[in-house]
Amino acid sequence: MTTSQAVSDPGVPDGRNGSSVSPISPDGTPIHGLLYEIPAREARAVVVRAGQSLTIVNTHGSQVCDFWAFNAADRNEFLSMPHQHAVSSGVRLLQGDALVSNARRPLMTLIEDTSPGVHDTVVAACDVHRYRQLGAHGYHDNCTDNLKQALLAIGRHPSGVPAPLNIWMNTPVAADGSISWLAPVSSKGDRFVLRAEMDVVAVMSACPQDMVPINGADQMPHGLSFLVAEPRR
Numbered sequence: 001m002t003t004s005q006a007v008s009d010p011g012v013p014d015g016r017n018g019s020s021v022s023p024i025s026p027d028g029t030p031i032h033g034l035l036y037e038i039p040a041r042e043a044r045a046v047v048v049r050a051g052q053s054l055t056i057v058n059t060h061g062s063q064v065c066d067f068w069a070f071n072a073a074d075r076n077e078f079l080s081m082p083h084q085h086a087v088s089s090g091v092r093l094l095q096g097d098a099l100v101s102n103a104r105r106p107l108m109t110l111i112e113d114t115s116p117g118v119h120d121t122v123v124a125a126c127d128v129h130r131y132r133q134l135g136a137h138g139y140h141d142n143c144t145d146n147l148k149q150a151l152l153a154i155g156r157h158p159s160g161v162p163a164p165l166n167i168w169m170n171t172p173v174a175a176d177g178s179i180s181w182l183a184p185v186s187s188k189g190d191r192f193v194l195r196a197e198m199d200v201v202a203v204m205s206a207c208p209q210d211m212v213p214i215n216g217a218d219q220m221p222h223g224l225s226f227l228v229a230e231p232r233r
Helices: 081-088 128-133 143-153
Strands: 036-038 043-048 053-058 065-071 074-078 098-100 106-113 165-167 190-196 200-206 224-229
Touching (some): 036 043, 036 200, 043 053, 043 143, 043 224, 053 065, 053 106, 065 106, 081 098, 106 200, 143 200, 200 224
Antiparallel strands (some): 036 224, 043 200, 053 224, 065 074, 065 165, 065 200, 098 106, 106 190
16 A cells, blocks of 8 residues: 555544643553543543443533543444434433443443533534634644543554543534534533443543633633542442
């Protein structure tokens, strides 16, 4: 295959930030109960074992979290929003719902949501192309690259970028099919808690979007935090 015929590796990011050099541990294994920080514009990956819970905290209140989950034993099985729509018969995600994979199996279950429950299951992760279309010049941090970097940082090579669950993102779909880009309705300290139904690798990106108000009216990205806990006895 010639260079001109070569297919680019979908797991290689277009740019880099702290997501690639600051994993929580070499293989993504967490210290249970320890609160980890995700700096603004970056992502972190974590291994969550079956039965354990993952709590994601909206530290500042207005920050969107692009979220992915992969079967820890098979990177080709992942949280899939199109399959979720079929299972949920809609685009909303409610407390008690199972989050399903592209094999239509439960990966995680939403066991607590202290926010009003407004999240997005439709919009793709931002990437360099999205920011160029919005008028950005040069490289712009983005959730697509953040996912790739966070996985590579724990020794896992991504095979592609599934559409994420955009936690706290407020992009309502109107009756005419149009989407609005609105500020979150979440509050400081809101928690989104998931229980793993199998061993998963979860990735969370503190979305770098600063060109539309999905991270608040000031369009200022902030950090997030998370922790993994053992099952309650």
